Amino acid sequence: FLFFPGERGSQCFVFIRQPKRMAANMYRVGDYVYFENSSSNPYLIRRIEELNKTANGNVEAKVVCLFRRRDISSNLNSLADSNARDFEEESKQPSVSEQQKHQLKHRELFLSRQFESLPATHIRGKCNVTLLNETDVLAGYLEKEDCFFYSLVFDPVQKTLLADQGEIRVGSKYQAEIPDKLVEGEADSRIQEKLETKVWDPDNQLKDPQIDQFLVVARAVGTFARALDCSSSIRQPSLHMSAAAASRDITLFHAMDTLQKNGYDLAKAMSTLVPQGGPVLCRDEMEEWSASEAMLFEEALEKYGKDFNDIRQDFLPWKSLASIVQFYYMWKTTDRYIQQKRLKAAEADSKLKQVYIPTYTKPNPNQIMAPGTKPGVNGAAGFQKGLSCESCHTAQSPQWYAWGPPNMQCRLCVSCWLYWKKYGGLKMPSRAEGEEKMSPSPAPTEPRSRGHGPRQSAYAVPVRNSGSPKSSMKTRQAFLLQATRLTKLARHMCRDLIRLRQAARRPFVPINCAAVKAECKTSLNS
Numbered sequence: 014f015l016f017f018p019g020e021r022g023s024q025c026f027v028f029i030r031q032p033k034r035m036a037a038n039m040y041r042v043g044d045y046v047y048f049e050n051s052s053s054n055p056y057l058i059r060r061i062e063e064l065n066k067t068a069n070g071n072v073e074a075k076v077v078c079l080f081r082r083r084d085i086s087s088n089l090n091s092l093a094d095s096n097a098r099d100f101e102e103e104s105k106q107p108s109v110s111e112q113q114k115h116q117l118k119h120r121e122l123f124l125s126r127q128f129e130s131l132p133a134t135h136i137r138g139k140c141n142v143t144l145l146n147e148t149d150v151l152a153g154y155l156e157k158e159d160c161f162f163y164s165l166v167f168d169p170v171q172k173t174l175l176a177d178q179g180e181i182r183v184g185s186k187y188q189a190e191i192p193d194k195l196v197e198g199e200a201d202s203r204i205q206e207k208l209e210t211k212v213w214d215p216d217n218q219l220k221d222p223q224i225d226q227f228l229v230v231a232r233a234v235g236t237f238a239r240a241l242d243c244s245s246s247i248r249q250p251s252l253h254m255s256a257a258a259a260s261r262d263i264t265l266f267h268a269m270d271t272l273q274k275n276g277y278d279l280a281k282a283m284s285t286l287v288p289q290g291g292p293v294l295c296r297d298e299m300e301e302w303s304a305s306e307a308m309l310f311e312e313a314l315e316k317y318g319k320d321f322n323d324i325r326q327d328f329l330p331w332k333s334l335a336s337i338v339q340f341y342y343m344w345k346t347t348d349r350y351i352q353q354k355r356l357k358a359a360e361a362d363s364k365l366k367q368v369y370i371p372t373y374t375k376p377n378p379n380q381i382m383a384p385g386t387k388p389g390v391n392g393a394a395g396f397q398k399g400l401s402c403e404s405c406h407t408a409q410s411p412q413w414y415a416w417g418p419p420n421m422q423c424r425l426c427v428s429c430w431l432y433w434k435k436y437g438g439l440k441m442p443s444r445a446e447g448e449e450k451m452s453p454s455p456a457p458t459e460p461r462s463r464g465h466g467p468r469q470s471a472y473a474v475p476v477r478n479s480g481s482p483k484s485s486m487k488t489r490q491a492f493l494l495q496a497t498r499l500t501k502l503a504r505h506m507c508r509d510l511i512r513l514r515q516a517a518r519r520p521f522v523p524i525n526c527a528a529v530k531a532e533c534k535t536s537l538n539s
Contacts, residue, residue, distance in 0.1 A: 037139075038369055039368075040074075040133070040136055040367060040369075041366060042062065042367075043061060044061050045058065045060050045061075045140050045161075046058075046059060046060075046076075046140065047137040047138045048131050048135050048136060049135050049434075052377050052379055053379055053415075055433060055437035055438075057078075058161065059074075059078060059079065060079065061074050061075075061076055062128065065365065066365060071132060071133070071134070072133040073130045073132060073133060074131055074132075075128060076128065076131055077124075077125070078127040078169075079122045079123065079125065080123045080167050081122060081437045082123075083437050084123075085123065085172075086172065089172070089173075089174050093123075093174060097121075100147075104147045106150065106151055107150065109152050112440075112441065113152060115442045120160065122162070123174065125167050125168065126317075133368050134370065137434075138159070140160070141161065144163060144164065145163065212269075212270060217272075219277050224272070227268060227282065228265060228268050230283065230286070231265070231268035231271075231286060233259075234286050234292045235264045235292075235294070236255050236256045238291070238292040239255040239259060241291065258296075258299075258300055261297055263295045264295050268282075268286070297339070297343060298339045298340040299343045301336075306329065310329065310337070310341075310344070311353070313327065313329070321338055379414045380412060380415075381424060400422060400423075400424055403423045403425055403429070404425055404426075404433075405426065405440055405441060407426055410426035412426075412427050413425070414426075414427075416433070420520075420521070422521075502533070503530075506532070507532045507533055507536075510525075510529060510532055511524065511529060
C-alpha cells in the first residue's frame with residue numbers, strides 16, 4: 014500500500030508496479046530528508062524513523078533532528094571549530110580556499126537524540142548524511158549535491174557538543190604496531206607474563222572424555238551449590254531451573270580454569286571444586302540481576318539503543334559498564350529477547366514502509382513578483398531596480414527571491430536561493446558575517462510542525478549572513494540621530510516641502526535634499 018497524503022486529507026492507492034520516475038519521490042524509513050517549516054528559513058534536515066498514518070488519513074513522520082551551525086550558540090561553534098582544526102591536523106587534509114572553508118561549515122551537521130513528528134507533506138527532497146571519517150577528504154563534500162557530514166552530537170537540553178560514540182576507528186593511529194621478526198636462533202626478550210595470560214593448554218595429558226566427565230561433575234556441583242544458597246533457591250525454585258543455570262558458560266569457564274591452575278590433575282581439581290567450606294557457586298550477570306533491574310534495562314534499551322554509557326548514567330548507575338555489557342549479550346540468548354523481537358517485527362509490519370510525496374510546485378511567497386501580478390509576502394514586492402544578488406552579486410536571474418527583512422531590500426538569485434534553502438547560508442562570505450536581525454512573523458498560511466522538544470524558531474531570519482553561528486533573536490540597539498541647528502531651522506522653514514509626517518510613514522522614499530537646500534537659501538536670503 015502506498016499512501017498519497019494531500020494538504021486536506023489523503024487517499025490510498027495500490028500499485029503492482031512502481032515506475033522509475035516515482036523512486037525520487039518515494040521516501041522510506043531511514044532516509045535523510047529536507048523538511049520545510051518556513052518559506053523564508055532554510056530546510057530542516059531530519060532522518061525518518063517511523064511513518065504513521067493518523068486518524069484523519071494524513072501521514073506523519075517521526076524523525077530524528079539534525080542541527081546546523083546556525084542553530085547552536087557561538088560558544089559551541091567555537092568548540093566545533095576547534096574540533097575541525099584537530100581533525101584537519103590528524104587526517105592531514107589538503108589546504109582549501111577561504112570560500113571553501115566557508116562553504117564546508119554549511120555541510121557540517123550535528124546529530125541529536127531529539128525526536129519530533131512532522132507532516133509528511135512538508136518533505137522537500139532527499140539528502141545524504143554520513144559520519145565523518147579520518148579517511149574522508151572534506152573538499153569532496155563540496156563536489157556532491159545534497160551531501161552533509163557530522164562528527165559531533167548536540168544535546169538541545171544540556172546545550173553540549175560531544176563526540177559521537179559510534180565513530181569508526183579507521184586510520185594509522187588505530188593500527189597495531191608489529192615488531193620486527195626474530196632472527197633464527199634469537200631469544201625473545203619480552204616478558205611473556207605481561208603480554209598475555211595462558212588460560213588453557215590444548216596439549217594437556219587429559220583425554221577429551223575425561224574433560225567432558227569433569228565438566229559434568231562441575232555442573233552437578235553448581236546445581237548442588239544453588240540448592241544450598243538461599244537467594245538462588247528463591248530465584249530458581251525448581252531443580253530444572255537450577256540445573257539450567259548451572260549449565261551456563263560461567264560454570265564451564267570456572268571448571269576449565271580450575272583444571273589449568275591444577276596442572277590438569279583431576280584429583281586436585283575435584284578438591285578445588287568442593288573445598289572445606291562447601292561447593293563453589295559461580296553466578297553470571299543473568300543470575301546476579303534482579304527482575305526489576307532487568308525491566309529497567311529493557312526500558313533503557315528501548316530508549317537509548319546500545320548506548321551503554323547513557324543506560325548506566327540514567328537508569329542503572331549502581332551497575333558497572335562491564336556488567337551492563339555482559340548482561341546485554343546474555344539477555345540476547347533468552348526467550349524474553351526473542352519475544353520482544355517478534356513483537357517489534359509485528360509492529361514494523363503493521364506500519365508504513367514508504368510514502369509517496371509529489372514534488373512541491375507551489376510558488377514560494379518570497380518570490381519577487383513582476384509588476385501587475387499579485388505581490389508576495391516578506392517584502393517580495395516593491396523592490397528597487399538594479400539590486401544585485403546578495404550572495405554572488407549577479408544582476409541577472411530568471412527569478413529573484415526576497416531575503417531578510419523588507420527594510421534591507423536584499424534579494425537572491427535562483428541558484429543562491431536554492432543554496433540558502435538547502436545549506437542554510439550564502440555561497441560567498443558576507444561583509445556583515447555573524448549579524449542577525451529579527452524578521453516579521455510568517456504569514457498565517459506558513460506550515461507549522463508539531464515537535465516533542467525545543468526547536469529553532471521559525472520567526473528569525475539571518476540577514477546579510479551566510480553562515481551565522483546562531484539563530485536566536487537579538488534586540489535592536491537603540492541609537493540617537495542628533496540634527497544640526499541648520500537642519501532644525503530647515504524643517505520649520507520648508508515645512509510645506511518636506512511634510513515630515515508623510516516622510517516618517519514612508520522611510521524608504523528619499524527626500525529631495527537639493528530642493529530643500531534651495532528653498533532654505535531663498536528663505537534665508539529674503
